[in-house]
Structure formats: C-alpha cells, structure tokens
Amino acid sequence: MKKGEIYEGTIGRFDFPDKGVIELPEGKITIKHALPGQKVRVMINKKRGGRCEGRILEVLEHSSLESAENPCPHFGSCGGCVYQTIPYAEQLKIKEQQVKDLIDGVCEDYEFEGIRPSPVEAEYRNKMEFSFGDEYKDGPLALGMHKRGSFYDVVTTTECKIVNPDFCDILKTVKEYFEQLGTGFYKKMQHTGYLRHLLVRRAVKTGEILVALVTTTQEEVDLKPLTDLLLGLSLNGKIVGILHILNDSLADVVKSDRTDILYGQDYFYEELLGLKFKISPFSFFQTNSLGAEVLYETVRGYVGETKDKVVFDLYSGTGTIAQIIAPVAKKVVGVEIVKEAVEAARENAGLNGLENCEFIDGDVLKIIDELKDKPDLIILDPPRDGIHPKALGKIIDFGVDRMVYVSCKPTSLVRDLVVLQERGYRVEKVCCMDMFPSTANVETVILMTYCGPEKE
Numbered sequence: 001m002k003k004g005e006i007y008e009g010t011i012g013r014f015d016f017p018d019k020g021v022i023e024l025p026e027g028k029i030t031i032k033h034a035l036p037g038q039k040v041r042v043m044i045n046k047k048r049g050g051r052c053e054g055r056i057l058e059v060l061e062h063s064s065l066e067s068a069e070n071p072c073p074h075f076g077s078c079g080g081c082v083y084q085t086i087p088y089a090e091q092l093k094i095k096e097q098q099v100k101d102l103i104d105g106v107c108e109d110y111e112f113e114g115i116r117p118s119p120v121e122a123e124y125r126n127k128m129e130f131s132f133g134d135e136y137k138d139g140p141l142a143l144g145m146h147k148r149g150s151f152y153d154v155v156t157t158t159e160c161k162i163v164n165p166d167f168c169d170i171l172k173t174v175k176e177y178f179e180q181l182g183t184g185f186y187k188k189m190q191h192t193g194y195l196r197h198l199l200v201r202r203a204v205k206t207g208e209i210l211v212a213l214v215t216t217t218q219e220e221v222d223l224k225p226l227t228d229l230l231l232g233l234s235l236n237g238k239i240v241g242i243l244h245i246l247n248d249s250l251a252d253v254v255k256s257d258r259t260d261i262l263y264g265q266d267y268f269y270e271e272l273l274g275l276k277f278k279i280s281p282f283s284f285f286q287t288n289s290l291g292a293e294v295l296y297e298t299v300r301g302y303v304g305e306t307k308d309k310v311v312f313d314l315y316s317g318t319g320t321i322a323q324i325i326a327p328v329a330k331k332v333v334g335v336e337i338v339k340e341a342v343e344a345a346r347e348n349a350g351l352n353g354l355e356n357c358e359f360i361d362g363d364v365l366k367i368i369d370e371l372k373d374k375p376d377l378i379i380l381d382p383p384r385d386g387i388h389p390k391a392l393g394k395i396i397d398f399g400v401d402r403m404v405y406v407s408c409k410p411t412s413l414v415r416d417l418v419v420l421q422e423r424g425y426r427v428e429k430v431c432c433m434d435m436f437p438s439t440a441n442v443e444t445v446i447l448m449t450y451c452g453p454e455k456e
C-alpha cells in the first residue's frame, strides 16, 4: 500500500475517539472521523512505519447504526458533532465499549460500572466559541464552526442542536450586523482583518448569558449599535455582560490582550448541586452543566468518606469539585494554573460559605513542592493530555491510600494508569459519563487504591 492509493472497505474495529479501521488483503488502514459499519472509499494520506492512515473520499454505504431522526441540518459539513446520525443509546454503547477496551488493555480485575448518560441529549452546551471566516475561499462571511477537516472554511451554525436557541439568535444577530457593515474577518495566513471569534457562555440554571466578541485592533468599529441589537433580542435567558476582547496574537486561539466591557459585567453565575459558581470568560467550567452534576455526584461517590481528611483537588478550575467535597472534609486544597479561575474559585468558596478551601494558582508540577499540607486523598482532573510525567511522579510520592482520577481523554488516562499501577496503585472502579452527546468525547472516572509495599 502506498500514499495516494485509493481503496474501498467497511469499517470494522472502531477506536476512541472516532478512528475506524478497514482490513483488506493488502493491509490495514486507519481512518479518522469514521463511523462503525460505514462502507467508505478512502485515499491513503499517511504511511508511517508500515501503518497506513486514510482520509474518507466518499461514504459508499451508511452505517446501519445511523438511524437517528432529525439529525442536525449542519451534520456532515460542520466539524462539530460526529455522532448526530446515531441514536443516543447506540452512542452510549460505542463510548462505553471504547473506554472499556482501553482500560482492559492496561488493567485487570476492576469493577466496570458502565456509562451514565447526559441528563439531556440536546441543548446541553453552556459554552461555544464560534469562528469568523468564509464558507469557501472568498465566499460570504460565515460565523460558526470549522467545516469538517478544514482549517479555513466555516459553516454558519444557526440550527446547532447542542446549544440553547439563544446561542443561535446571538450568532445570527452578530453575523448580520457585520455583514451589513461589510466588516472583514481575520485571515490567519496574512494576519490581516478584524473579526476573529464570538464566545457565548450561557448558564443552564440561572439563564445568565455572557457574550464576547473577539477581534484584532486592526480596525475601529462602532460596537454600540451591536450591543443595543443584542440587548433587544427576545431570549430565553438574560444577557448579563457583553465584552469586546482584543487579541492580536498570531495563534488561532480565543485569548485576551485587553477586554472592554460594552455592557454589564465580565462574569456570570451558574449553579451546580446547590452551590453557586462565578465564571469568568476564560475559566474552565464543565460545558454540560446538568451532566456536570452527574459527573460530580460520581466523583463524590468514589471519593467516599472524607471526614477529618485533607483532600487535594489538583487541576481545580473554578474549584467546583473542591467545593462539592469541602462540606464533608477537614480541608480541601485546589491547584489551578489559570489565575482568574483561582480568583473565581476563592470568591465562589466565599459565596458558598466554605471556609476550609484553599486555592493556589500555578502549575501543579511546581506548586506540589511548595504545599504545606499533606493530603489524605487526591482528586485529579487534568486537561486532555493527562498529567505531566514529572508531576505524576510527585503526586504518587504523597503516598495517599486513595485517588480519584477524572479524565476527559481515555487514551491519556490509560497512559497515566500504567505509571500509577507500576507504583503500587490498583484500579478499583471505573465509570464513564457522557458529558458530550452527539460527539465522540467521553469522561471517565476512576477510583484507585494503594496496594503496593507498605509505606513508612
């Protein structure tokens, strides 16, 4: 098999997140963004160490699993949701099996508790980062998600099913405003243009909405009429803040060099499990609020008895897990790298009347050497890439009896589990939680206990 060659076959094995494999007499081809059982025509676009990767040219036959009614009209072109056409019960089965296969590959003899569904399948996301661009080269202005497999082209997602219709109304208003003005978007290669992203965050419980327009400083545009248009919208929720974020960086990420408040405030509140959380534009907060309650209940169950215990919540974000554990623990220490998330966590703990929480800003790798408390129990909720190997070594050195690992990427989780097991930890229980219906992502919660040589 050679690069550039074209083959046809049916997806058999299907690995996390959406990686299909076709097996042919000539060899195996791995294909991204596939669905199990699909018959596809593919072109080999990479060959490394005898392993071939292919790109789908055409779907010749749909998967027999694709029977969901009313999939999103953007399905196929939008790069967002790959499982839209698969009924929810089948999506859950796929994710559950993928996680189990990965864990089985590195662990024996553990209790697998299956997958917990999201309380809602649609309109579950509380945050979207929409990109400005064009639908095709030199086409009309678009605002939405990148087209599947495209770095440049954008699909205007006015009918997106995983968000509340408020997101779509805000998106339409912003797009039409700039269309009428004829304002251009920022071109990533030339580094010219004004419009970059539209960030919308909407709390499910409080209905509070924060809108942030991200632009370069290359033009001066009057945003007052846009602010008035947004405030005049008849929404289900309520806009509490409209921000103008200025970002001239070359990287294609939503970040701020300066933030101007056009209306209201630069934060909003969400409620989870009876606690209140203040969330700033860039703080991590689980994107499925109702799902987060199930996830945190699962974590609380795995953490177990915490009376008189010091608990570390490493990678603590806005301090959600720490504050859910704090009422039943002696003390909780959270460590988080995003300063504004730590500030919000401290404020949140105050709002929730919790006096036994401490939040420290900095990299876990470094802060861990400076912590004065000694933990009895550790909760880990790292970013997608998992835990830095040196940080993991230091975390294990604390020698706690129990750890709970919350992971949003099972492939990095199993890499860390190998190390944890080598150092004496045993996986007791595993549970998956679907925080991301219609997409290939899944959250996993693991309870580990120390079973190695006796500690001094």
Ligand SMILES: C[S@@+](CC[C@H](N)C(=O)[O-])C[C@H]1O[C@@H](n2cnc3c(N)ncnc32)[C@H](O)[C@@H]1O
Pocket (backbone or CB within 6 Å): 284, 285, 286, 315, 316, 317, 318, 319, 320, 321, 335, 336, 337, 338, 341, 362, 363, 364, 365, 381, 382, 383, 384, 408
């Ligand atoms: C998956 S989130 C978990 C947040 C929180 N536990 C929650 O449920 O909302 C991971 C968090 O780790 C933070 N983070 C990433 N790298 C870090 C590091 N090296 N040290 C400390 N925090 C880090 C991110 O900013 C993010 O808030």
